[in-house]
Amino acid sequence: MSLLITLVKGFAGKPSHAPLTDASIGAYTVGVAMLIAGAAGLEQAAMAKGALLAVSGGLIAAIPTVVTGLLDYFDLPKRTAARTLATYHLCVMLAATALFVATWLGQRQGYLDGTVTTPGLILGIGAFALLVIGGTLGGALAYVYGVRVIKRDVPIADALIPGRLEASGTRTAGSGARTDWTGWSVRN
Amino acid sequence: MSLELTKRIAEAVPPWLDDAAKQAQAPVQQFFSARPRLHNLLDGTWLGVPLHPALTDVPMGAWTSAFALDLVAALTGSEAANQAADGALAVGIAGALPAAATGTADWRDLIGEERRIATVHALLNVAGLFLNVSSLAQRLRGNRGAGRALSAAGLAISGSAAHLGGELSFGLGVRVNHTFADTQPSEYVAVADETELQGQDVKAVTADGTSVLIARSQSGELCAIANTCSHLGGPLNEGTRDGDVIACPWHGSRFDLCSGAVVEGPAVFAQPRYEVRTNGGKIELRAPTDH
Numbered sequence: 001m002s003l004l005i006t007l008v009k010g011f012a013g014k015p016s017h018a019p020l021t022d023a024s025i026g027a028y029t030v031g032v033a034m035l036i037a038g039a040a041g042l043e044q045a046a047m048a049k050g051a052l053l054a055v056s057g058g059l060i061a062a063i064p065t066v067v068t069g070l071l072d073y074f075d076l077p078k079r080t081a082a083r084t085l086a087t088y089h090l091c092v093m094l095a096a097t098a099l100f101v102a103t104w105l106g107q108r109q110g111y112l113d114g115t116v117t118t119p120g121l122i123l124g125i126g127a128f129a130l131l132v133i134g135g136t137l138g139g140a141l142a143y144v145y146g147v148r149v150i151k152r153d154v155p156i157a158d159a160l161i162p163g164r165l166e167a168s169g170t171r172t173a174g175s176g177a178r179t180d181w182t183g184w185s186v187r188n
Numbered sequence: 189m190s191l192e193l194t195k196r197i198a199e200a201v202p203p204w205l206d207d208a209a210k211q212a213q214a215p216v217q218q219f220f221s222a223r224p225r226l227h228n229l230l231d232g233t234w235l236g237v238p239l240h241p242a243l244t245d246v247p248m249g250a251w252t253s254a255f256a257l258d259l260v261a262a263l264t265g266s267e268a269a270n271q272a273a274d275g276a277l278a279v280g281i282a283g284a285l286p287a288a289a290t291g292t293a294d295w296r297d298l299i300g301e302e303r304r305i306a307t308v309h310a311l312l313n314v315a316g317l318f319l320n321v322s323s324l325a326q327r328l329r330g331n332r333g334a335g336r337a338l339s340a341a342g343l344a345i346s347g348s349a350a351h352l353g354g355e356l357s358f359g360l361g362v363r364v365n366h367t368f369a370d371t372q373p374s375e376y377v378a379v380a381d382e383t384e385l386q387g388q389d390v391k392a393v394t395a396d397g398t399s400v401l402i403a404r405s406q407s408g409e410l411c412a413i414a415n416t417c418s419h420l421g422g423p424l425n426e427g428t429r430d431g432d433v434i435a436c437p438w439h440g441s442r443f444d445l446c447s448g449a450v451v452e453g454p455a456v457f458a459q460p461r462y463e464v465r466t467n468g469g470k471i472e473l474r475a476p477t478d479h
Contacts, residue, residue: 013359019248019350026249027256029283030276043271050272053260057253111268135245139237142357144457146368149358 009071015148017068024065025135027058028100032128035107038116045114052111055104055124062097069093069138072148082145085137092134099127194305194355201304209307216296221440224452230293233453238363240290241353246283248350250276251320251343258336274327277320277339284317294363297420297439297454302362309352316346365457366421367414370398372462372475380471385410390434390445392425395473400462401425402471403445405432411446412462412473419455 010016031054038047073090076083107120141147220227232239257273260266291313295306319342327335356362372395379393380402390403392415399415401424411432415424422438429435433451435442441455448459462473 013355015354015358018358019354022245022248022350023252024249025245026247026251026280026283027253027276028249029246030250030253030272030279033279034272034275037275046268046271047275049268050257050275053257053269053272054253054276057256058249061249061252135242136235136237139242143237143241143363144365144368146361146364149361149364149368151369 005071009068009075010148013148013150015068015072017065017072018142018148020061020065020068021135021138024058024061025131027054027061028128028131031055031058031103032124035103035116035121035124039121044116048107048110048114048116051116051120051124052104052107055100055107059097059100059104062100066093066097076147082141082147085145086141086147089134089137089141092130092137096127096130096134099123099130103127194352194359195301197308197352198301198304201308205307206304209303213296213303216292220293220296227293228453230290231453232290232456233450236456238294238456240287240294241357241363243283243287243290244350244353247280247287247317248346250280250283251316251339251346254280254339255343258339262336270332273336274324277324277327281317281320281324284313284320288313288317293454298362302356302360305352305356305360306362309349309356312345312349312352316342316349318342319345362420363456365418366416367418367457367460370414370416370460371396372398372460373473374475376463376465376467376472376474378467378470378472382466382469382471385471388429390425390427390429392423393471393473395462399423399425400473401434401445401459402464402473403429403434405446409446410464410466410471412464413443413445413448413459414461417441417443417455418457418459419453424459 008016031051034047034051034054038044038051069090073083073086076086103120103123106117106123110117110120142149220230228234230239232242254273254276257269257276261269261273291310295303295310298306319338323335323338323342326332326338357364377395379395379400380391385391385402385404388404388406390401393400393402400412401415402410402412405411413424416422417424417436417438419436419439419441422436422441424434424436424443427435427437429445430442432445433442434445436455439454441453442451443449443455443459444451446461448461450456450458461476463476465472
């Protein structure tokens with residue numbers, strides 16, 4: 001069971017959540033771009049259909065994205081700055097997902113009529129704004145707090161300078177265990 | 189596991205290619221150093237997080253969507269899915285341009301293994317973009333079969349490139365805040381004698397196992413921030429001081445000596461700061477209480 005969860009979450013230094021977010025964010029972006037292009041009068045009939053298909057793809061990709069995101073979330077120690085930020089990320093992303101569901105429902109009739117609906121367009125733009133905010137918060141978790149980034153047993157500063165590792169004697173090439181923030185060990 | 193594979197890829201990069209990458213970095217560095225507003229924009233300094241990893245979601249996701257829509261169209265014969273696939277491909281190509289610009293900015297400062305992997309990452313992405321542009325051209329000419337094959341190949345190559353990009357971030361910590369594992373003492377600890385810090389000196393001391401930069405501001409206030417540059421880990425105490433700003437010796441990121449705020453990129457994260465006091469002739473530090 002724990003192996004299965006590890007497979008779902010991804011191994012140390014190989015998180016599953018981050019690449020999955022590319023699929024859903026990219027599909028939503030395509031959908032909203034098509035809503036805007038169609039509303040602006042560019043190939044409206046094709047854009048109306050394409051937008052719904054792309055948002056559908058985004059919602060499908062959101063399922064594994066939410067599952068892996070929640071698994072990572074519950075691994076974060078409570079009452080830490082990273083966990084607080086993750087809670088905001090979670091709330092904003094759930095709201096964005098709900099708005100994309102509403103966008104889908106709003107554009108459903110437009111798919112059949114070949115038109116971009118006003119509710120679909122407005123909900124889509126609102127959902128996209130939340131998506132950008134939520135995505136930025138998620139990026140901050142990885143890049144500010146190093147969530148799911150491998151922690152090394154030597155300062156990265158030293159690891160970057162050719163020759164300094166050998167000189168400092170902290171680590172010889174090929175040895176030394178490293179962990180990511182969840183404490184999973186990874187062979188070097 | 190796959191980090192090992194990535195390391196093998198890095199080792200397989202021929203020396204001439206890495207030499208060429210190194211040669212190519214110098215003019216790129218010069219270009220960006222002369223344009224602080226442009227590089228602050230591309231580095232993500234204005235946003236407070238690196239910009240490249242966020243922008244890459246658009247082409248990767250759009251091309252994944254195009255592939256999925258091609259599959260749907262092939263299975264159902266839906267003309268709507270065909271047109272949506274073409275649109276998704278076009279959105280991905282448009283989104284690849286800002287991703288490439290920010291990626292080039294990120295690549296300019298890398299050395300060693302990171303540079304070798306990032307160079308392969310960039311070359312694969314150029315190849316993937318070329319295939320996707322060719323695919324769009326074939327689709328516009330009505331050659332749907334060739335268009336689908338080209339973009340599927342493009343997705344495979346761009347996906348491999350994205351995998352290497354993920355290794356750079358999550359495996360090697362490129363552009364990850366280099367102070368994230370720093371610990372700060374919650375109670376005051378003595379780090380130096382007051383007499384050791386004269387005038388406009390900057391000095392590296394150690395508190396709780398973390399290297400800290402101490403200095404007096406021009407108004408005479410004692411200040412302390414993390415000494416390891418949040419960008420790629422350069423030692424700030426070896427940098428140059430200009431007023432109350434210290435410039436990292438490695439890539440020229442500039443920070444306020446007292447608040448730790450980024451004055452100029454490529455760094456995007458503020459340096460953690462400390463509370464400082466003097467007590468019995470000693471300079472003492474602790475974590476800020478408003479943290």
